[in-house]
Amino acid sequence: MxxxxxxxxxxxxxxxxxxxxxxxxxxxxxxxxxxxxxxxxxxxxxxxxxxxxxxxxxxxxxxxxxxxxxxxxxxxxxxxxxxSDPIAKRDSWAEKAPDGHILNRFTDAVIGNIRQSLAQLETETFDQSCRLLAAPQRAVYIVGGRITRALADYFFLHMQVIRSGVTHIQSNSNTWPHYLLDVREGDVLVIFDVRRYENSTLKLAEMGARQGAKIILFTDQWRSPVSKYADHCLSSRIIVPSAWDSSVVTLLFLETVIAAVQELMWDETRLRMEALEDMFDQTRMFRKFT
Amino acid sequence: MxxxxxxxxxxxxxxxxxxxxxxxxxxxxxxxxxxxxxxxxxxxxxxxxxxxxxxxxxxxxxxxxxxxxxxxxxxxxxxxxxxSDPIAKRDSWAEKAPDGHILNRFTDAVIGNIRQSLAQLETETFDQSCRLLAAPQRAVYIVGGRITRALADYFFLHMQVIRSGVTHIQSNSNTWPHYLLDVREGDVLVIFDVRRYENSTLKLAEMGARQGAKIILFTDQWRSPVSKYADHCLSSRIIVPSAWDSSVVTLLFLETVIAAVQELMWDETRLRMEALEDMFDQTRMFRKFT
DNA sequence: TTTTTTTTGAAGATATTTCTTCACTCCACA
DNA sequence: TGTGGAGTGAAGAAATATCTTCAAAAAAAA
Missing domain, CATH: 1.10.10.10 (Winged helix-like DNA-binding domain superfamily/Winged helix DNA-binding domain)
Incomplete structure (x- = not known):
């Protein structure tokens, strides 16, 4: 049967x-x-x-x-x-994997990171960062480091659709000074810096601050030295059972910021978004209505 | 009532x-x-x-x-x-934020995504993918799409340190055929494809499969059409309260794969990492402490 | 592009479920 | 041993749910 x-x-x-x-x-x-x-x-x-x-x-x-x-x-x-299963176990994430499997250990750590990072985050920090990023008259510059360049890129990809005036300062570039020439008082500088913290990033933050830029910093739980120049600092726990650090929480923050900014800018963004909707339509994955 | x-x-x-x-x-x-x-x-x-x-x-x-x-x-x-999962139903994650705050709603959704994606993942799929990636004689090619290029980049950055023979096929490149010339039977092709699925990615997968490459696919819950060529398919839930999709679960999988491969290859990797540390020290690119 | 095939939901046919009626049973009490 | 009221389920009526058909829409192929 x-x-x-x-x-x-x-x-x-x-x-x-x-x-x-x-x-x-x-x-x-x-x-x-x-x-x-x-x-x-x-x-x-x-x-x-x-x-x-x-x-x-x-x-x-x-x-x-x-x-x-x-x-x-x-x-x-x-x-x-x-x-009715007495061992209805919720202690493992990948139910099909043995208990000590890396999938379960890693996920445990990540969930813990999420919980702790969010518990520490001040809502005001988050909200104000979003408001800065949603101000159309402020240009936005995004810069990452060796590893975080992928996160910076991800953020840039989305912000670019949401609003105009967004620039990605490529991390390996020696053209930083050129970009900084354009930074005006009140512009927003989004910096990614997790351990190991990069000297060049610190320099850039310092110069940006001197030009009067507002600095939003995405960093780890120990906080990059950039934080002394930063107006808003979103720090994430990054420890996992691995030789590497985890960027999951940072990405979570990033995506939440994207969602919030999107919402704040809806009026200005609508046209851009409709274009995006058209793109989604092309996936034909979902019907447009209902 | x-x-x-x-x-x-x-x-x-x-x-x-x-x-x-x-x-x-x-x-x-x-x-x-x-x-x-x-x-x-x-x-x-x-x-x-x-x-x-x-x-x-x-x-x-x-x-x-x-x-x-x-x-x-x-x-x-x-x-x-x-x-429904008691962990997912935590009242609020960012305790300092009001209940309906986007931080809490977003995190709820992400935790749910993590839980469901892991519950569905076959351990064998994961383990076998890691073993493929940890085989030194197999070259590894990584390719992303419009949005997923950031994830592909992130994965590449790590794998590049862990082992040799890793190539990032830039997504916007029209030089795909050139890369594919080098792909040999048994090499590993890591493909990222989430909605909206890209035709060029599908083509690449097809060609890669024809060359005898093993294909590992990172996709969403609806599975990219690439899955029909894929040997292993890791699919993540990506729905969040946002106009955009979430990559958090995909990143989680990615990092877990990285951790697992790192462990499998530790003997070969140790030397590479030490050499890398030396190089960093010499360039004074990073701050030495904290 | 046009044609062909596949997919989809409105509408109706059929089957099942749910509810109501009512006669029968059971039990307490005289 | 009767009597009456409460409880019960068989049977059929009404309401729903399920399935089938078919034409329109969408996707794929030409």
């Missing part, structure tokens, strides 16, 4: 490639809050996923069930097993 | 004395494997409890619901709350 060893979630992933766009959208919903979101009536499930009931019926048949009721019965059986 | 603070279980206990014999029998069943046993059709529930359907209908009305469907909907809501 049904393979007892394979969960519906696994089956969904296995068949994912064979599913159509609407069906993937549905599969996504079911997996998102698994398995509860699959428990309503076929109508409810379809509505929540934004697809039609025939799509639901078709998909469960593709998955090998004779119909929606059978599919749902299987879902309930799974749920029952999951609920 | 329904008291949100009281669970159905509590309500059952509270009304228990007012219930008749058949109704108690039913209540017992529902409480026995709560709340899953209440999720079938009214007929199923009645049968399992050994009572008739009218008994079920009468009891839920005694409990204050307009009918069985409403009762069941409430049961599902409870279940949802119970199932």
């Amino acid at each position: 049904t393979a007892p060893s394979e969960t519906i979630a696994e089956r969904l992933y296995r068949y994912f490639d064979a599913l159509t766009r609407a069906e993937r959208q549905l599969a996504d919903l079911i997996l998102e809050n698994y398995p509860v979101s699959g428990l309503g009536s076929i109508t409810t499930v379809a509505e929540n996923a934004g697809v039609s009931t025939p799509t639901v019926a078709r998909m469960v048949q593709k998955l090998g069930y004779t119909g929606f009721p059978e599919f749902q019965a299987e879902l309930r059986r799974e749920l029952e097993a999951k609920i | 329904t008291a949100p603070s009281e669970t159905i279980a509590e309500r059952l206990y509270r009304y228990f004395d007012a219930l008749t014999r058949a109704e108690r029998q039913l209540a017992d069943l529902i409480l026995e494997n709560y709340p899953v046993s209440g999720l079938g059709s009214i007929t199923t529930v009645a049968e399992n409890a050994g009572v008739s359907t009218p008994t079920v209908a009468r009891m839920v009305q005694k409990l204050g619901y307009t009918g069985f469907p409403e009762f069941q909907a409430e049961l599902r809501r409870e279940l949802e709350a119970k199932i």
